[in-house]
Amino acid sequence: MNPRHxxxxxxxxxxxxxxxxxxxxxxxxxxxxxxxxxxxxxxVVSVHQEASRxxxxxxxxxxxxxxxxxxxxxALAVVHxxxxxxxxxxxxxxxxxxxxxxxxxxxxxxxxxxxxxMYLDAHGDVIPGASLVGYKxxxxxxxxxxxxxx
Numbered sequence: 001m002n003p004r005h006x007x008x009x010x011x012x013x014x015x016x017x018x019x020x021x022x023x024x025x026x027x028x029x030x031x032x033x034x035x036x037x038x039x040x041x042x043x044v045v046s047v048h049q050e051a052s053r054x055x056x057x058x059x060x061x062x063x064x065x066x067x068x069x070x071x072x073x074x075a076l077a078v079v080h081x082x083x084x085x086x087x088x089x090x091x092x093x094x095x096x097x098x099x100x101x102x103x104x105x106x107x108x109x110x111x112x113x114x115x116x117x118m119y120l121d122a123h124g125d126v127i128p129g130a131s132l133v134g135y136k137x138x139x140x141x142x143x144x145x146x147x148x149x150x
Contacts, residue, residue: 044072047076048075050079051075055075069092074147085143087143088141088143089106089142091107104146104149107142108140111138111139
C-alpha cells in the first residue's frame with residue numbers, strides 16, 4: 001500500500017486539527033444524538049454521535065464523502081477506542097461519482113519477525129492462548145496508513 005496522501009479533499013493537517021478541535025469543542029449532549037437527522041444529499045452514520053458530527057461537519061466545509069469517512073474514523077479512535085481503530089485495520093470500498101470503484105485493504109499485518117511456527121511448542125503442539133496474549137499476539141496496525149491513503 002502506498003501511504004502517500006496523493007489527492008486530499010482537505011489538507012491532512014487541517015482535517016486532523018478539525019477532528020481534534022471538534023471533539024473537544026462540541027457539546028456532549030447524549031440526548032441530542034438520539035434524534036435522527038434527515039438529509040437530502042449526504043449522511044454520516046457511526047456508532048458515536050460526536051464522530052458522526054465530525055464527519056458531517058467535514059462535508060459542510062466542502063469535504064467529500066471520503067474526507068468525511070476518514071475524519072469519522074479518526075474521531076472514533078478518540079471517542080470509541082474499544083472498536084480498535086488506529087490500533088487495528090480495516091477495509092474500505094469506494095465508488096466514485098463516475099462509477100469507478102476501489103477497494104482498500106488496510107488490515108493489520110504480522111510483524112516481520114513472525115513465523116509459521118511461532119505459536120507451537122518444541123513438540124509442534126499449539127500453545128494455548130499464545131496468539132491472543134503476550135508480545136507475540138501483537139500485529140502492526142494498518143488503520144492510519146489506510147485512512148490517510150483514502
